[in-house]
Amino acid sequence: MKMKKTIFVILVLLIAAGSGMLFARGGSDIPEDALVAKQVKSAPELDGRLDDAWQLAKSLEIPVEVADYAHFAELYRGKEYEVTLRAMYTDTDLYMFVQWTGDESLSDDRQSWYYNDDAGKWMQKPKKEPDEYTPPGYEDKFAFLWEIESKDFLAEGGSIFCHEAFKHATYPDELMDIWHWKLVRTAPVHQLDDKYLVYADESDEDASLNGRKSDEGSGAYSDNKQTLTVDGVEMTLPLLWIPGETGYSYILDGNSAARQIVGMDENMNLIDEDGTILTKEDFMLGSDKLIPSIKGVKPATDSRGDVTVYEYYDTAAKTWNLEIKRKLATGNADDVQFDDLEKMYNFSISVFDNAAIAHATPEGITGKAYTLVFQ
Secondary structure, eight states: OHHHHHHHHHHHHHHHHHHTOOBOTTSOBOOTTOEEEEEOSSOOOOSSOOOGGGGGSOOEEEEEEEOOOTTSOTTTTTOEEEEEEEEEEOSSEEEEEEEEEOOOSOOBOOSOEEEETTTTEEEEOOSSSOOSSOOOOOBOEEEEEEEEEOSSHHHHOGGGGBOSSOBOBSSTTOEEEEEEEETTTTGGGTBOEEEEEOBOOTTSOOGGGOSEEEOSSOOSOEEOOEEEEETTEEEEEOOEEOTTOOSOOOOBTTOTTOEEEEEEOTTSOEEETTOOEEOGGGGSTTOTTOBOSEEOBOOOOGGGGOOEEEEEEETTTTEEEEEEEEESOOOOTTSOOOOOTTSEEEEEEEEESSOSSOOEEETGGGOOOEEEEEO
16 A cells, blocks of 8 residues: 555656656745745855856746836836746755846945035936936946735736825735845945835825834944034034045045035035045045045844845846845744745745836736745
8 A cells, every 4th residue: 555655646746747846845836937045965055156056946037117107207117127036945045036127237326415506516326317407426226025914916016005195005914025135235245224114004195104113123324414504504424534535435434534614604614523535526426536425334233134145246247136145044033034945935026126116017017026935
């Protein structure tokens, strides 16, 4: 009897292999468009490069597009990108490799400070849409949205969490995990910003009820700005700069070369704590001396900083590469837990090309959800 069962199992496996059928660890059929995580004994080297180790993992190609959505500036709408995902895991950790093509250049000029001679003031590049002087200046980003508890995510996609006034879960008991990689604000310390999404009542006019929250732990960056009173007039100006530095897009926490800006002379030139004059003509559009909008960049702590990322932009191929590592189970309530390898885990993705909010998603406005399975 035992021999017959063994023969039967072997026949089933042979038939499945011949038909192209795949099964998850729990024996369930793997959806055709699932991301299949391959079990490996040793971890890949984290450097943002697609080395030979990743050839063991089956790839999943996902086209994404910026939807024709009223909150997105027209210059972003309709842009398309090709995303390729791979996944592997060890006994303790999940590894993911993310690539996307279609981003024509690395963008790290995130709302840089400059002197605008026409406006007669120091100002920042716009965030979401062009102003009368310049297109938006922002950073490249990528995001995962993971289902922890949801009613309609797999069926309806990520668009159910994007609302007119708020971004939040649709029902009070829902909970989503957000992995948000940011080139300027988190990449310098090889992390992504780990957040989560909960329900918020849209009938409440308090905008602070936005459902997107930060995980437990300290953050990894802050705005590089201050309010100074100059001749009785309050002005918003940059707080720190690095003398002699060019082409920089952030200031690391504790950088001893950074100097505080403490005043402005009658010609609108800034003055730092050492008495150095920041001549306004040196900081106009097109200069490589523009002052970053972000300071205090440092590793986030606790749950907010538990995802490691190494990135690489291939200039010739115009392709972004992210190599991600996270423990299968963190034990944090604000994280998705990959603690049952026989389960399937639903997610969606977003590409941000020099964009604050205009993101490209699967099937455009739908934000189609996909499934991660462990094999």
